[in-house]
Amino acid sequence: MKSTILLLTLTTALLAQRGALAATYYVDCDIGDDDGEGDADDPWQTLQFAVDNINNGDTIIVRPGFCEGCRIGESGAPGAGRKTLRAEPGVTIDVPGPENRHESNIEVELFDSTVSHWIIEGFELTGAPRSGVDLRGTSDITVRYCYVHNNGRTGIFTAFSDDAVIEYNESAFNGEHGVYTSNSGDRPQIRGNLFHHNAAAGVHMNGDRRFRPGDGVITGATVEQNKIWENGTLGASAINCDGVSDSMFRNNLLYENHASGISLYAIDGSQGSSRNQVYNNTIVMAGGSRWVINIPRSRGGISDPVGNKIKNNILYTPRADRGSILIYRPTIAGFESDYNVVVNRFSTNGGSSIINLSSWQSLGYDRNSLIASPTNLFVDPDDPIEPDFHLRPGSMAIDRGTTVPVLIDLEGVPRPQGPRWDIGAYEFVSSQ
Structure with a gap:
């Protein structure tokens, strides 16, 4: 009984320590350097490097400017362990990332297993041949407060993605749909969005x-x-x-x-x-x-x-x-x-x-x-x-x-x- 209590105490302490150690990193696509520390005074340059190099519970803050996109392939953890990719006002992603496979600006996919527990928020996403945001084989991914417009096909796309949350976005003037949830992904939540002037469905x-x-x-x-x-x-x-x-x-x-x-x-x-x-x-x-x-x-x-x-x-x-x-x-x-x-x-x-x-x-x-x-x-x-x-x-x-x-x-x-x-x-x- 004592060993069980000790194990629970140690587990609780480790979880609390993990939350306390959650870090905030910065990206500046104009003047940053991926060899830097990633802090406010020495930001990284690319989204891809940033999403590949943070830990559970960490947040990436992207400073204003034009950026190329990224592919997120590493999961976070539930609750306080979710990873966050957040834009300050004035960040535009207008080209897919170098590791992306579907001609979309931000892609969340690992190809052979599920990617889970991320928040993507605050970006302007435009000009993608396919989609502004593209989730495939995911669980518990939130996309919010983004302006997704003038993309070749769909603004926000999901496939085989359970528990996707798509909230408070504006998705407009896309060549197909405002948002498209596909491939039997269950329990999507689509709330508080503005979907307008899309060629097909909202x-x-x-x-x-x-x-x-x-x-x-x-x-x-x-x-x-x-x-x-x-x-x-x-x-x-x-x-x-x-x-x-x-x-x-x-x-x-x-x-x-x-x-x-x-x-x-x-x-x-x-x-x-x-x-x-x-x-x-x-x-x-x-x-x-x-x-x-x-x-x-x-x-x-x-x-x-x-x-x-x-x-x-x-x-x-x-x-x-x-x-x-x-x-x-x-x-x-x-x-x-x-x-x-x-x-x-x-x-x-x-x-x-x-x-x-x-x-x-x-x-x-x-x-x-x-x-x-x-x-x-x-x-x-x-x-x-x-x-x-x-x-x-x-x-x-x-x-x-x-x-x-x-x-x-x-x-x-x-x-x-x-x-x-x-x-x-x-x-x-x-x-x-």
Whole structure:
């Protein structure tokens, strides 16, 4: 017993010492020297040298200037042992690192095992032939507060990456998607980001059953509090889910997107996107766009989506031959939709024909929902510079929702403010 207590005491002391010894190193890509000490007075020059030469719990601070990227191949440790690569304001990475293999500016990959426990924050990442940030075969990697733009394909890309956290970034003007999580990486958290003016999806998630190892489905995702606009001129939904199940989509603002709003489906995934919760989103489509919520039949013999729940959302499209919700047949196991603000158009056969709200309600859907236009709902939805989708006083969406596991709104305001949940991404505050 005494030896066990002594071992635990020594282990605790070593962990405390490790935390106390965590160091901060500096990189200056203009005047640094990789033969230096890496401290504030004698910074290193390259990101690659820095990420290869720090210990668990250490932080790299990159000073303003233009840098080439790097490949991170050494793991940190959980908790206080995570390694951090942090930019001061004014750091731009505009070319891949010399050891990178995928034409992306920052790559996290070891090629034959998992890289874990890093934080990457504060960089401007642009000009990559492929992606600004590229995570492959990782676990517990956080990318935050980065401006990722004008890259050849995707802003932030992940493959076979579990527990990726992508938060408070801006990803825009990329040749494909704002963020792309792929290859059945589970439990991604995508929160608080701005995704706009990407040629395809704002958020694309793909289970990719063709690639192994992996089960071909992404599970446990949380996509919340993002603003997603002006994406999809080349196709792909604002939030595109191919083989994504048992996940949460809440408090997102989607507007002026040019394909669909949220699509739950399977083409490459191993099952139709199922048992997802789509709660308290505001989705206002661009003219000429597709369906607001799109749940089509799966392709290639894969099981069709089941069990999805759509509640407390504003689902508006101005297009007269499209509508709020498309499903692939009239009755779907476990499918629920209610307490939404909608337009008077739905489809129960994959879009071949349109029915009105009354016919849709006869199937048991949206019996507590209502029809309203943006002018009945929002403060200023037509502002050409920055439309305002907060609920206006007297909005038809106030106190018209139902109780769901959404305890704050897009801006962190507690829900509910009144006797019932408001509908949409914003909770109305009487003093706002």
